[in-house]
Amino acid sequence: MSARVIVIEHDEGVRSRVTTALAASGYRVVAPATPAEVAEQVWSVYDVALTTLDWEGVSAKEAIRRLQTMSPEIAVIVTGSETPGSVVGHITAYGATAFLPGPVDAVYAAWEVARCLEIKRLQHAEETVMQLSHAVNSAYDGIVLADLGGRITYTNHAVQELFGYASGELIGQGVESLNPAYTENREMIGAMLAREGWSGEIMTIRKDGSWFPILLSTSLVRDEDDRPVAIMGIVKDLSAVKKAEAEIARRNLELSALNQVAEAIGQSFDFDEVVAIALERVIEATGLEMGAVHLLDRTGAEWIMAASHRLPPEYIGIIRRVKIDAHVFGQVFESGKPVYTETARQDERFGPAILPRLDIAAFAMVPLYARDRIIGTMSVGSRRPHRLDAPGIGLIVAMGQQIGFALEKARLFQQVSRDKREWEETFDAITDLISVQDADGRIVRVNKALEDRIQLSGERLAGQLWYEALLNPGPGRERAALLVKQSNLAPIVEEIDDLIVEGVFLLSIFPRFDGSVVVIRDVSDHRRLEEQIRRLDRLSSLGELSAGIAHEIRNPLSSVKLDTQLLARQLADDPKRRRIVGNILDAIEKLEQVVSSTLSYARPEEPAFQRFDLAHIIEQSLNVVQTQLKKAGIVSVFETPAHPSLVFIDPGQIQQVFVNLFLNAVHAMPSGGRLQIHIDLCTDAIKTQIRDSGTGIAPEHLDKIFNPFFTTRSQGTGLGLAIVQRIMERHHASVEVTSRAGEGATFILSFPRRAHLPQPFHVAGRAVVGLMDTGHDPQNPDRG
Numbered sequence: 001m002s003a004r005v006i007v008i009e010h011d012e013g014v015r016s017r018v019t020t021a022l023a024a025s026g027y028r029v030v031a032p033a034t035p036a037e038v039a040e041q042v043w044s045v046y047d048v049a050l051t052t053l054d055w056e057g058v059s060a061k062e063a064i065r066r067l068q069t070m071s072p073e074i075a076v077i078v079t080g081s082e083t084p085g086s087v088v089g090h091i092t093a094y095g096a097t098a099f100l101p102g103p104v105d106a107v108y109a110a111w112e113v114a115r116c117l118e119i120k121r122l123q124h125a126e127e128t129v130m131q132l133s134h135a136v137n138s139a140y141d142g143i144v145l146a147d148l149g150g151r152i153t154y155t156n157h158a159v160q161e162l163f164g165y166a167s168g169e170l171i172g173q174g175v176e177s178l179n180p181a182y183t184e185n186r187e188m189i190g191a192m193l194a195r196e197g198w199s200g201e202i203m204t205i206r207k208d209g210s211w212f213p214i215l216l217s218t219s220l221v222r223d224e225d226d227r228p229v230a231i232m233g234i235v236k237d238l239s240a241v242k243k244a245e246a247e248i249a250r251r252n253l254e255l256s257a258l259n260q261v262a263e264a265i266g267q268s269f270d271f272d273e274v275v276a277i278a279l280e281r282v283i284e285a286t287g288l289e290m291g292a293v294h295l296l297d298r299t300g301a302e303w304i305m306a307a308s309h310r311l312p313p314e315y316i317g318i319i320r321r322v323k324i325d326a327h328v329f330g331q332v333f334e335s336g337k338p339v340y341t342e343t344a345r346q347d348e349r350f351g352p353a354i355l356p357r358l359d360i361a362a363f364a365m366v367p368l369y370a371r372d373r374i375i376g377t378m379s380v381g382s383r384r385p386h387r388l389d390a391p392g393i394g395l396i397v398a399m400g401q402q403i404g405f406a407l408e409k410a411r412l413f414q415q416v417s418r419d420k421r422e423w424e425e426t427f428d429a430i431t432d433l434i435s436v437q438d439a440d441g442r443i444v445r446v447n448k449a450l451e452d453r454i455q456l457s458g459e460r461l462a463g464q465l466w467y468e469a470l471l472n473p474g475p476g477r478e479r480a481a482l483l484v485k486q487s488n489l490a491p492i493v494e495e496i497d498d499l500i501v502e503g504v505f506l507l508s509i510f511p512r513f514d515g516s517v518v519v520i521r522d523v524s525d526h527r528r529l530e531e532q533i534r535r536l537d538r539l540s541s542l543g544e545l546s547a548g549i550a551h552e553i554r555n556p557l558s559s560v561k562l563d564t565q566l567l568a569r570q571l572a573d574d575p576k577r578r579r580i581v582g583n584i585l586d587a588i589e590k591l592e593q594v595v596s597s598t599l600s601y602a603r604p605e606e607p608a609f610q611r612f613d614l615a616h617i618i619e620q621s622l623n624v625v626q627t628q629l630k631k632a633g634i635v636s637v638f639e640t641p642a643h644p645s646l647v648f649i650d651p652g653q654i655q656q657v658f659v660n661l662f663l664n665a666v667h668a669m670p671s672g673g674r675l676q677i678h679i680d681l682c683t684d685a686i687k688t689q690i691r692d693s694g695t696g697i698a699p700e701h702l703d704k705i706f707n708p709f710f711t712t713r714s715q716g717t718g719l720g721l722a723i724v725q726r727i728m729e730r731h732h733a734s735v736e737v738t739s740r741a742g743e744g745a746t747f748i749l750s751f752p753r754r755a756h757l758p759q760p761f762h763v764a765g766r767a768v769v770g771l772m773d774t775g776h777d778p779q780n781p782d783r784g
Contacts, residue, residue: 014103329377430447430449607731638677
């Protein structure tokens with residue numbers, strides 16, 4: 001960038017000529033024309049000021065002071081008509097660089113500006129050289145300059161100190177004098193001349209003949225025309241660095257050994273594996289040859305070798321088992337402190353009397369602690385001399401602490417594993433459905449009973465909100481979500497029926513410090529049993545009442561029927577009245593059927609059990625109702641199972657069950673349909689499904705259809721299904737129904753394979769006591 005010049009001249013002609021000449025020389029010129037402009041422009045930064053001393057209204061001294069304030073390195077050229085003898089005075093008074101007498105010649109003014117700028121540049125360069133020279137001489141790194149022939153021309157103070165030479169002693173010598181045994185210097189010079197750089201670590205020699213490592217970086221020094229004129233080398237002493245690196249490498253090896261053992265302890269619960277790693281690493285880090293770990297036996301009387309590394313076989317035989325107070329083992333056990341020596345052969349503590357037949361030079365033994373008591377020892381040694389310094393002993397002690405920690409961790413892990421296994425077995429053996437949640441109500445773990453019941457694995461349930469995973473949408477789920485958000489949650493026990501599987505359940509929520517435990521107990525059977533007991537109580541009372549009423553009705557009804565029949569004979573010639581009497585007889589017949597059904601329900605006969613094929617009874621029952629099925633346009637489908645469906649039943653009563661259910665299906669399909677019967681041979685029971693395609697059962701009627709005298713048909717008695725259930729109960733069997741309005745109904749009859757017979761019970765002339773197996777095994781069809 002060109003220099004910036006200010007011209008302060010009141011003569012407009014001179015100002016114009018000087019400005020034109022300076023601009024033509026490539027300078028950036030500012031030439032204020034009025035005192036006001038001068039006062040404004042002197043606050044800017046300039047390289048040169050060309051100023052007169054007799055400017056009207058402006059103090060030249062003040063203007064120059066301001067210019068020098070803004071530009072401390074400005075060159076000031078004073079112009080005027082003074083005699084040459086006053087030049088020095090002006091320069092002294094105003095701090096001017098030069099004086100230009102008037103009248104001012106424009107060309108000479110431009111030349112003077114150029115001369116002042118050159119003087120400034122040379123002064124600045126000289127100052128820079130002096131600063132660089134001082135910096136180079138004060139640098140911590142050694143700096144060497146050599147000519148292109150490899151002769152040293154300059155060395156700084158650091159080189160003299162580093163190599164042990166006096167000032168100027170190396171000047172004129174070849175750079176090979178710093179390292180006569182190596183050729184890398186000559187190769188470096190050749191690389192330099194080929195305009196290549198060179199850098200690397202080499203061994204060099206001091207004046208006293210001692211060798212030491214340096215880092216040498218060389219480069220070419222070039223002139224303004226990019227021609228190489230010299231070689232510069234920067235030398236850094238690596239002695240301290242190499243020593244520190246060696247120490248760091250040793251410390252890193254020790255830390256690496258500790259880290260590897262700590263990592264092994266963190267990742268493995270196998271004590272033998274951790275001890276083997278620890279022994280190998282401590283021997284590698286200390287430079288020793290062999291080692292062993294001994295643990296106290298359960299009696300506390302002997303040390304038993306638990307692990308060894310590079311221990312000769314003959315040594316293993318000697319120290320496999322050692323008495324607790326023997327030799328150095330006893331010393332470590334009594335003192336609880338490490339014992340070590342570098343001269344075990346001469347040390348009376350480690351000589352033949354202490355370690356018989358073991359040829360050991362360097363030896364160390366440290367105690368292993370667990371819960372503030374000694375549980376073992378770690379010993380390391382070497383048959384060759386070896387220095388055991390404080391860091392090495394510290395590493396051995398630290399490694400011993402790690403091994404003690406690993407042993408305690410392994411013991412605790414075994415205990416925790418055993419407790420965990422017992423807890424998990426107990427947890428999964430509980431038949432209640434159990435879910436463990438975190439503080440947000442998300443499932444952490446479930447037991448096997450819950451997995452089996454809802455047919456979802458714990459992995460799939462984990463992380464889900466328990467009430468969303470286990471409860472159907474509705475008020476129950478909403479209430480459970482509110483309970484999770486409450487603080488200081490107290491145990492809650494509620495009965496629910498909105499679990500994702502069918503049934504009635506007792507829900508218990510127990511809070512924990514970090515979540516909760518949900519216990520779900522299936523009380524469906526209990527509730528069914530309670531309801532069955534209540535229903536049986538009602539039905540028993542109803543049965544007794546019905547039996548009494550039927551008995552009271554039967555005798556008068558018989559008399560009425562007899563008299564009506566006599567009246568019908570007497571009215572044989574009167575058709576109109578005979579038709580009326582006939583209607584009365586039909587009504588009496590229906591009443592008799594109701595009375596018979598009521599007595600059959602109220603006072604059923606005891607079943608006469610025998611081993612019978614259920615499929616055969618179904619076929620007989622279908623034959624009984626075949627006329628009604630055809631009349632109603634109903635197609636029946638029944639496939640006889642491949643294996644006998646043998647159960648202990650009363651064939652007559654069970655046939656009555658199937659006939660009643662088939663007739664019930666006929667009434668449910670007045671416009672025809674499909675009746676399907678299917679037998680499932682299960683392990684514990686034989687189940688029969690009777691499915692119709694009829695109108696179905698309204699939801700509000702499902703829990704009433706087995707009640708006596710409940711019917712939705714105008715001509716029905718309401719006793720058919722009640723009798724079915726009564727007979728099934730006396731066979732220790734069950735009947736269930738599922739239905740949706742408009743989609744038909746399905747009745748499921750379940751007959752136990754092991755029949756509950758009276759005690760004793762006679763079958764085919766033989767007394768049978770207790771439970772009897774029907775003899776069919778679905779896994780072994782040929783049995784029975």
